[in-house]
Amino acid sequence: xxxxxxxxxxxxxxxxxxxxxxxxxxxxxxxxxxxxxxxxxxxxxxxxxxxxxxxxxxxxxxxxxxxxxxxxxxxxxxxxxxxxxxxxxxxxxxxxxxxxxxxxxxxxxxxxxxxxxxxxxxxxxxxxxxxxxxxxxxxxxxxxxxxxxxxxxxxxxxxxxxxxxxxxxxxxxxxxxxxxxxxxxxxxxxxxxxxxxxxxxxxxxxxxxxxxxxxxxxxxxxxxxxxxxxxxxxxxxxxxxxxxxxxxxxxxxxxxxxxxxxxxxxxxxxxxxxxxxxxxxxxxxxxxxxxxxxxxxxxxxxxxxxxxxxxxxxxxxxxxxxxxxxxxxxxxxxxxxxxxxxxxxxxxxxxxxxxxxxxxxxxxxxxxxxxxxxxxxxxxxxxxxxxxxxxxxxxxxxxxxxxxxxxxxxxxxxxxxxxxxxxxxxxxxxxxxxxxxxxxxxxxxxxxxxxxxxxxxxxxxxxxxxxxxxxxxxxxxx
Amino acid sequence: xxxxxxxxxxxxxxxxxxxxxxxxxxxxxxxxxxxxxxxxxxxxxxxxxxxxxxxxxxxxxxxxxxxxxxxxxxxxxxxxxxxxxxxxxxxxxxxxxxxxxxxxxxxxxxxxxxxxxxxxxxxxxxxxxxxxxxxxxxxxxxxxxxxxxxxxxxxxxxxxxxxxxxxxxxxxxxxxxxxxxxxxxxxxxxxxxxxxxxxxxxxxxxxxxxxxxxxxxxxxxxxxxxxxxxxxxxxxxxxxxxxxxxxxxxxxxxxxxxxxxxxxxxxxxxxxxxxxxxxxxxxxxxxxxxxxxxxxxxxxxxxxxxxxxxxxxxxxxxxxxxxxxxxxxxxxxxxxxxxxxxx
Numbered sequence: 001x002x003x004x005x006x007x008x009x010x011x012x013x014x015x016x017x018x019x020x021x022x023x024x025x026x027x028x029x030x031x032x033x034x035x036x037x038x039x040x041x042x043x044x045x046x047x048x049x050x051x052x053x054x055x056x057x058x059x060x061x062x063x064x065x066x067x068x069x070x071x072x073x074x075x076x077x078x079x080x081x082x083x084x085x086x087x088x089x090x091x092x093x094x095x096x097x098x099x100x101x102x103x104x105x106x107x108x109x110x111x112x113x114x115x116x117x118x119x120x121x122x123x124x125x126x127x128x129x130x131x132x133x134x135x136x137x138x139x140x141x142x143x144x145x146x147x148x149x150x151x152x153x154x155x156x157x158x159x160x161x162x163x164x165x166x167x168x169x170x171x172x173x174x175x176x177x178x179x180x181x182x183x184x185x186x187x188x189x190x191x192x193x194x195x196x197x198x199x200x201x202x203x204x205x206x207x208x209x210x211x212x213x214x215x216x217x218x219x220x221x222x223x224x225x226x227x228x229x230x231x232x233x234x235x236x237x238x239x240x241x242x243x244x245x246x247x248x249x250x251x252x253x254x255x256x257x258x259x260x261x262x263x264x265x266x267x268x269x270x271x272x273x274x275x276x277x278x279x280x281x282x283x284x285x286x287x288x289x290x291x292x293x294x295x296x297x298x299x300x301x302x303x304x305x306x307x308x309x310x311x312x313x314x315x316x317x318x319x320x321x322x323x324x325x326x327x328x329x330x331x332x333x334x335x336x337x338x339x340x341x342x343x344x345x346x347x348x349x350x351x352x353x354x355x356x357x358x359x360x361x362x363x364x365x366x367x368x369x370x371x372x373x374x375x376x377x378x379x380x381x382x383x384x385x386x387x388x389x390x391x392x393x394x395x396x397x398x399x400x401x402x403x404x405x406x407x408x409x410x411x412x413x414x415x416x417x418x419x420x421x422x423x424x425x426x427x428x429x430x431x432x433x434x435x436x437x438x439x440x441x442x443x444x445x446x447x448x449x450x451x452x453x454x455x456x457x458x459x460x461x462x463x464x465x466x467x468x469x470x471x472x473x474x475x476x477x478x
Numbered sequence: 479x480x481x482x483x484x485x486x487x488x489x490x491x492x493x494x495x496x497x498x499x500x501x502x503x504x505x506x507x508x509x510x511x512x513x514x515x516x517x518x519x520x521x522x523x524x525x526x527x528x529x530x531x532x533x534x535x536x537x538x539x540x541x542x543x544x545x546x547x548x549x550x551x552x553x554x555x556x557x558x559x560x561x562x563x564x565x566x567x568x569x570x571x572x573x574x575x576x577x578x579x580x581x582x583x584x585x586x587x588x589x590x591x592x593x594x595x596x597x598x599x600x601x602x603x604x605x606x607x608x609x610x611x612x613x614x615x616x617x618x619x620x621x622x623x624x625x626x627x628x629x630x631x632x633x634x635x636x637x638x639x640x641x642x643x644x645x646x647x648x649x650x651x652x653x654x655x656x657x658x659x660x661x662x663x664x665x666x667x668x669x670x671x672x673x674x675x676x677x678x679x680x681x682x683x684x685x686x687x688x689x690x691x692x693x694x695x696x697x698x699x700x701x702x703x704x705x706x707x708x709x710x711x712x713x714x715x716x717x718x719x720x721x722x723x724x725x726x727x728x729x730x731x732x733x734x735x736x737x738x739x740x741x742x743x744x745x746x747x748x749x750x751x752x753x754x755x756x757x758x759x760x761x762x763x764x765x766x767x768x769x770x771x772x773x774x775x776x777x778x779x780x781x782x783x784x785x786x787x788x789x790x791x792x793x794x795x796x797x798x799x800x801x802x803x804x805x806x807x808x809x810x811x812x813x814x815x816x817x818x819x820x821x
Contacts, residue, residue: 039596042613046548258546258594258615281596284548284615299533301654302555304525325526325555326640328648344650352533353757354736357575366646377646403648432578434570441573441747442757453648466646469639475632475655476533477574478737 036139036279038228039263041152043133043243044236048257048285049166050090050129051245052080055109057123058094061116065094067109067127077159077168078126079246082108086129093128095121130166132240134180135233137215139263141187143277145223150184151273152231153212153262154241156201161213164242170259172242173200173213180234180241184217189224193217198233212262213241243285258282299356301474302347306450312343313408313421313452328453328470336459337398343452346436346472348414349445354477355438360451361471362428366403368464375462377455379427380404389429392419401458402427405451412447413439425454432473441477526637526652527555536737537618538661538668538711539589541626544619546594549656551635552611561603562614563634564591567657569742572704576657578632588624589660592617603638624662628711628740631658659737661711668711670781674790675743676704677776682794691794695769695801700762703733703776705788706743713738715746716785717778721763723796724770733778734758768796 053076055068069082083105086092091099094117101114137152157167164175173179182196199206199214206214215233234240247257265277306312308322318333323342333340350356366377380402382393392406404425407415414436419426435451438444529552537545551560563581570577582591593600594615606612616633632655639649661668680700682691693699705715714735721729734749736758747758775791 037597040612042611046613279596282594282615284546284594284613286548298529298531299654299656300527300529300554301652302525302527303650303652324640325524325652326637326650328650329645330647331645334646350533351755353734354534354574355758356533362648366648434575437573437575440759442759443755455646467649469649469651471636471651471653473578473634473653473655475576475657478534478569478576478630478657478659478739 036142036263036265036277039139039279039281040137041154041261041281041283042136042138043283043285044136044234044240045131045133045243046283046285047131047243048080048085049131049243049245050080050085050092050127051078051166051168052082052127053078054094054121054123054125054127058117058121060118060120063100063103063113063116064106065092065111065113065121065127067111068124069109072124076124076126077157077245079168083111084108086111090129093126095119095125095127097121126165128165130164131243133234133243134236134240135231137231137233137261137263138228139231139279140228141223141225141265141277143265144189144225145265145267145276146189147220148223148265148267148276149216149218149273150229150231151264151266152215152233153209153264154215154233155259155261156211156213157244158211161202161211162200166242166245168245169247170201170211170244171213172244173198174239174242176200178239180239182215182217182231182233184219184229184231186227187219187224187229188227189222190219191221193219196231257286258284298350299352299474299476300347300349301358301472302345303472304345304347306343306345310343312450313341313406315339315341315343315452315454317342330453330455334455334457334466336457336461338456339398340455341452343450345410345448345450346414347411347446347448348436348438348474349447350438350476351443352476353442355441355444356436356447356474356476357434357438358436358472358474359432360405360428360435361430361432361473363469363471364430366455366466366468368462368466371462371464375464375466377457377461377466378402379429380425380454381427382425384424387424387426389427389431389433392424392426395425395454398456401456401461403453403455404428405453407435408450408452410448410450412444414444414447414449421452428470432471435472438477525555526558526650528553528560528635528637528652528654530635530654530656532656534657534659536659536712538663538666539618539620540666541620541624541662541664542622544617546615546617549614549616549633550611551606551614551654553606553608555608557605557607558637559603560606560612561636561638562593562598562600563636564600564658565632565634565655567630567632569739569744572743572745574736574744576630576632582631587621588662589629590619590621592619618658618660620660620662626662626664626668626710629658629660629662630739631660632656633658659712659739663711669709670711670713671709671786672705672707672713672715672738672780672788674703674776674778674788675706676702677774677790677792678702679792679794689793690771691792692799693768693794693796695767695796695798697768698762698764699768699772699774699794700760701731701774701776701792703746703761704743705738705746705778707738707740709780710740712740713781713785715778715780716783717776719748719761719774719776721772721774723768723772727765727768727772729763729765731761731763733761733776767798769798771795 055066093099103112103114155170157170179198196217266273303325305323382395383400384393387393406421406425409415531550565578567576634655636653639651679691719731732749734747738744748761750759777789779785
């Protein structure tokens with residue numbers, strides 16, 4: 001009795017001692033030095049600004065302007081050509097006039113304005129539509145530095161980078177006093193974030209390297225490493241950086257101009273500081289396409305599990321067993337005398353003009369990789385022919401063994417009638433075949449379908465855990 | 479009455495209280511550990527949900543030049559790992575769907591693909607947290623010696639399947655892809671030509687020896703128009719189907735400008751518009767009543783409205799067969815009733 005008590009005491013002490021090892025995880029060893037990691041700059045709007053010029057003078061009261069379709073004077077920085085990148089309702093500053101909304105984009109070069117010009121515009125006068133963006137710069141410091149600062153350098157135009165007009169080769173910070181506000185949050189070992197500063201390229205404390213605007217957050221505290229920090233430049237309702245105009249006219253829809261920005265972990269004063277760590281990242285600013293950019297085409301694809309005790313494709317799932325978005329656990333429900341039925345839900349939305357398609361394939365037949373001879377559960381051959389990856393057939397008798405699937409339309413007409421569960425089941429193949437598509441072709445909102453898996457095995461099937469993986473690929477049609 | 483209460487042993491009491499302290503200490507340290515390292519449960523849907531912008535890129539490139547394209551991938555589901563791959567594709571049908579052929583290998587030369595991001599590389603997985611987006615900047619470079627032809631690829635963003643769970647299971651991997659249609663041309667004017675391979679009425683019924691379709695006056699007119707690309711670069715058709723009837727009935731159906739890839743054919747749709755949204759719809763016409771002979775002519779231009787013209791025509795005869803049959807049946811029934819009344 002006494003021995004067992006002592007033993008229990010020893011076990012408890014050993015258990016307590018083992019927990020002290022875990023305490024070491026609370027205080028991980030710090031890294032010595034490295035570049036900042038996970039650096040990114042996400043623009044709230046990555047569309048290029050428009051800076052073109054008139055092809056012909058426009059009289060007072062006239063609201064029709066014609067744009068140059070080629071670059072006339074590269075030095076004037078009016079590198080946007082034609083009207084392809086403009087959109088209706090966009091504010092255009094024509095010559096010395098205040099911005100006027102574009103009513104319609106008439107032709108490849110002509111734009112009709114909502115109202116006529118107040119001041120006459122001369123041939124070759126600039127036509128400007130600014131695109132501004134909030135920059136959300138994220139990074140993770142690699143080094144501990146007490147009472148330091150983070151400085152983000154954003155490329156600036158080489159001539160007038162703070163006049164409130166788009167620049168050819170960098171971002172414009174706005175006129176003096178209109179600089180975007182800067183704020184920082186996150187990080188470890190930070191007691192206080194001081195109010196961030198924005199300094200135009202070439203101004204005091206922002207001269208080296210040349211042609212970069214400087215955005216800085218200073219902090220007090222130990223300044224730990226390994227925790228993400230976010231610097232936000234600009235606010236939704238306030239000032240923002242003005243995106244550049246195109247670097248040249250030879251571009252294609254969606255083509256990006258890329259700019260290299262720098263994130264620095266610094267110490268010292270604003271005027272005289274030293275850089276501890278630095279990482280260079282790139283941001284892309286793209287040309288807008290009027291036809292599609294009004295609402296940017298996007299493709300969304302979702303896979304969701306089906307809860308336990310639900311019915312899909314007319315079949316109830318085994319009691320208490322559901323699926324997740326990435327696994328269909330047949331487990332012990334697999335039987336030699338009854339079908340096991342499980343399902344998942346697929347959902348697609350797209351505003352792409354041509355619609356979408358979803359294909360399905362399997363890596364291989366369900367295979368027990370850990371058993372001798374790697375036995376497989378065959379893909380179904382249904383109980384009628386032809387039963388192929390593209391043609392379903394009736395499969396109601398458990399005499400026909402294997403693994404297959406069928407589909408049910410839930411929302412929209414995503415599943416071809418011939419592939420719906422009323423027409424039976426089919427096997428997966430290693431080559432992708434269509435399971436969903438937009439019908440009629442075109443934009444769809446939440447096309448939804450159930451994929452219903454079915455399995456039954458023969459009495460001689462070797463006991464074991466069988467697995468494969470099914471790959472669903474959603475693409476827009478071309 | 480004797481109660482069966484066991485007397486408390488002092489030694490046992492001490493050992494018990496020491497044990498309780500040890501157990502409590504153990505649980506306390508464990509709780510501290512879990513609070514520090516256990517993930518905080520977030521309110522998020524248990525699904526894979528990826529969005530991709532833009533879903534298609536069309537570009538013409540000069541050998542020796544590069545372009546960059548920014549893709550935004552958004553994760554609205556659970557935290558996941560994203561792997562990026564590029565596959566060659568071929569058209570799988572006449573409706574704009576694709577079949578992935580093979581993954582672009584490391585020694586792929588025409589074109590060369592790479593990422594411009596500082597922290598991302600092609601085929602190197604990255605983590606994408608729930609609710610976050612990542613801008614992936616794809617650089618496409620065409621070396622000087624690339625043949626002048628079309629190159630079709632799909633840029634895939636894949637999630638890994640679930641980990642093994644020690645039972646029979648089908649594991650799912652979700653993938654979302656954007657198509658890249660690239661034309662390589664030195665002078666920007668690749669050979670673009672094509673032909674109409676089929677232009678007919680859907681459900682066309684022809685009488686023997688007659689080369690026109692028969693249609694009921696109350697039926698909608700629906701065309702099948704297929705074209706093939708026999709040139710060296712993909713293009714879009716621009717044009718209309720013009721319908722003219724003997725009784726001065728006429729209509730024009732705008733054709734949707736859809737991509738026709740090289741060595742492939744495509745069934746064309748009509749173009750419908752709702753607000754500013756343009757989308758394909760069935761290539762058809764639905765007048766209230768058709769009568770007599772009609773001629774429909776498909777007039778298409780390749781690449782632009784001013785491009786090379788191709789055309790084809792079909793004739794059809796509309797007659798009120800159903801109405802005539804109904805009237806005939808009505809007369810027969812009336813006649814029978816009349817006869818019966820007389821007799």
